[in-house]
Amino acid sequence: MSDQLQRFIFDDYQIRGEIAHAHNSFSEIIKNHNYSPEIANIVGELLIATSLLTATLKFAGKIAVQLQGDGPLNLAVINANQDQELRGTARVEGETKGLSFKQLIGKGHLMITVTPDNGERYQGIVELQKESLSECLEDYFAQSEQLPTRIILHASNIDTPQAAGLLLQTLPAVDEDHDDQFQHVSALASTVKEDELYTLENNELLHRLYHQETVRLFDPTPITFKCSCSKERCLSSLASIAPEEILDMLKENGAIDMHCEYCATDYHFEVDDLKILLTDTQH
Ligand SMILES: [Zn+2]
Structure with missing residues (x-):
């Protein structure tokens, strides 16, 4: 499957969505680094998260999504631009085997830095208090943008590098029925299995989750690994x-x-x- 990000909307709800696949970029990012499976997993999830976040940018610019903490994973960062060109790295100190997301990072935070080509740079920070990156990002959206958001992230480097994710987000200014609709759509999204997210074509995946809803898919954007060093x-x-x-x-x-x-x-x-x-x- 080629690396791409694809947006979709529900015709009858004020909810938008995105699906990202980045198996090849994930493979490029972890290649030449001797990351443990636990660290590779976080790097892959962060890659997908950054791709999903980048798709919400409404202007040309750069975005950096960083995890920092006092655990064995000192730092993980993914840099991206509006063209979905991404790169990333992680700094690790000490044993990581068998450790959970929270144990790997310890006391830390998630920082999102957006640098528009024209305009002021801004930064959002959220303390890491949840058990997974996706829940921390949902916290970030709830706190910083007050937009109910559901994020599903999966990455694995067990047999072959695979990374994929799904985002659902309320559109600004919604009507009264909205909460129920968002609950409904989120609950269905939660039934997606890791392997389905890695392997199914987007239209198949959306049909499997939302065959009773009318969903419109937009043209996909390629995701590419690109380092800016020279x-x-x-x-x-x-x-x-x-x-x-x-x-x-x-x-x-x-x-x-x-x-x-x-x-x-x-x-x-x-x-x-x-x-x-x-x-x-x-x-
Ligand atoms: Zn480089």
Whole structure:
């Protein structure tokens, strides 16, 4: 199944929805990282969550969804843009085997940072108090946007990397019957099995859940793994260091090595590669 996000709406209810599949992007994100199944699971769920959240952006920009805590999973982050290009990484310290979501993160929070191409950056934070990422995100929507939201996330790296999810959300300004309708639609969504979410085509999945409702699916958007690192970006970050310090580093190590935490690419710079940054001190 190709990586994609697809929106849908119910004709008779003021509820919108999205389904995301990202098996390939998940595979790319965990490749070259030696994550335990427990950590891979959270990274996969966070990837899907970010894709679902990105689809709610109404403008061009970037979004970062971060989990931070004092448990073995210090940090997990997924970065995305409005074109559904995503990358992510996790920092882990210590044993993770058999630990739950809450145990892995410990005392921590979920932070969502939205950076519009034109406009002010804003940040939303919610304390992690629930047993799963999806419930924490539902808390976030309840607190920050006051929109009833149901989120289902699944990820697994047991045999092959698989990650998928479903979001249901109330449209702003709803009428009186709405609460019952949302309950009804959410309860049906809760019956979806992990494997169905991974493997069923979206129209089949929606038919299986909502054959008594009229659901309209929009055109899908591809989801892709894309890291924004490059040799040029490394050089421009080195340019912020004083040339004397770069010379010291070169003297000490013979070269400067940089590593991208996201895609695990290594960048190697020798004196010749860095001449442009050192010209100031060479005469
Ligand atoms: Zn990279």
